[in-house]
Amino acid sequence: MPSNVNKQRKHILLAYFSATGNTRKIAQVIHKKLKEHNISVTILDITSHSTREERLSLEQYDAVCFGFPIYSMRAPRICREWLRTLDGKGMRCSVFFTYGGFGKDPAHYFIKQLLEDQHFVLVSTAEFLGAHTFNYSGWSAVTNRPNDLDFQVAEDYAMKTVRRFLDHDAVELDDFEKPMYDASQLDQAEKYRFSLITKLPTRDANSCSMCGICQQLCPVHAMDMHTGIANNKCIACFRCIANCPDGVLHTNDISSSWDKKLAMHKMTEQTLEALESKLYF
Ligand SMILES: Cc1cc2nc3c(=O)[nH]c(=O)nc-3n(C[C@H](O)[C@H](O)[C@H](O)COP(=O)(O)O)c2cc1C
Numbered sequence: 001m002p003s004n005v006n007k008q009r010k011h012i013l014l015a016y017f018s019a020t021g022n023t024r025k026i027a028q029v030i031h032k033k034l035k036e037h038n039i040s041v042t043i044l045d046i047t048s049h050s051t052r053e054e055r056l057s058l059e060q061y062d063a064v065c066f067g068f069p070i071y072s073m074r075a076p077r078i079c080r081e082w083l084r085t086l087d088g089k090g091m092r093c094s095v096f097f098t099y100g101g102f103g104k105d106p107a108h109y110f111i112k113q114l115l116e117d118q119h120f121v122l123v124s125t126a127e128f129l130g131a132h133t134f135n136y137s138g139w140s141a142v143t144n145r146p147n148d149l150d151f152q153v154a155e156d157y158a159m160k161t162v163r164r165f166l167d168h169d170a171v172e173l174d175d176f177e178k179p180m181y182d183a184s185q186l187d188q189a190e191k192y193r194f195s196l197i198t199k200l201p202t203r204d205a206n207s208c209s210m211c212g213i214c215q216q217l218c219p220v221h222a223m224d225m226h227t228g229i230a231n232n233k234c235i236a237c238f239r240c241i242a243n244c245p246d247g248v249l250h251t252n253d254i255s256s257s258w259d260k261k262l263a264m265h266k267m268t269e270q271t272l273e274a275l276e277s278k279l280y281f
Contacts, residue, residue, distance in 0.1 A: 058088070096126040099129065123164035140269055164281065
């Protein structure tokens with residue numbers, strides 16, 4: 001830990017989106033590590049619609065750390081839209097992603113572009129393995145991640161990133177290699193997920209206690225607790241399924257596509273599981 005951190009007490013905003021909890025777990029580790037070193041951190045969970053709608057003033061912060069899952073090889077569209085409402089005014093920032101083991105490189109490339117457009121200076125990024133959301137529909141991608149090793153990498157990320165936030169010299173991250181897909185191809189990939197997930201979250205009505213948590217938590221106001229069906233605003237984040245206390249929400253079973261998915265990426269469950277979380281400085 002650099003000895004100068006406490007002398008130059010900074011206030012960091014840690015803003016994250018997490019539908020099924022992986023990104024939140026990493027954010028919690030980062031928060032704990034920074035607190036242990038007496039660094040002042042404000043947490044902002046932007047998963048809910050209402051938080052993203054509130055105007056965020058960055059005036060009181062010295063730097064921002066953003067955390068997002070990777071959706072179709074980029075930060076989720078609703079998070080990118082939220083970022084476009086911010087003006088970094090030259091502020092330093094960092095981004096960490098969680099992902100299910102596939103196609104993470106474009107996320108780093110495109111987030112750097114976006115943050116530069118919004119006048120932030122990106123000093124680091126990171127990627128952490130996290131059980132794939134579509135495991136709820138029958139896939140088996142990195143089922144037990146993030147694990148203790150990932151958390152160690154998260155602690156390392158927290159401390160190295162704070163050093164970058166404090167460094168007096170220029171610290172901007174180099175450009176990432178241009179991905180083979182452009183933004184419009186990734187837009188198409190984003191639509192493709194709905195050819196896999198043919199049933200948006202729906203419910204076995206008999207054992208539903210009508211608690212309404214699904215409707216309350218939906219990040220895009222797509223879920224109707226009365227009908228138990230999500231409308232076409234649904235982004236397939238499965239926050240409702242992950243948090244249903246009655247366990248009555250589900251989508252269709254896509255386990256038959258799992259072998260094809262592995263083959264397409266030339267991966268096996270073992271090679272996926274062997275992937276390591278990584279930092280970029
Ligand atoms: C719509 C959607 C698209 C996704 N696309 C990818 C992807 O391109 N690559 C990948 O490895 N994981 C992908 N995932 C999996 C998530 O990135 C991963 O499970 C993440 O850790 C979820 O974070 P959370 O638990 O904080 O919501 C996708 C998940 C969803 C819901």
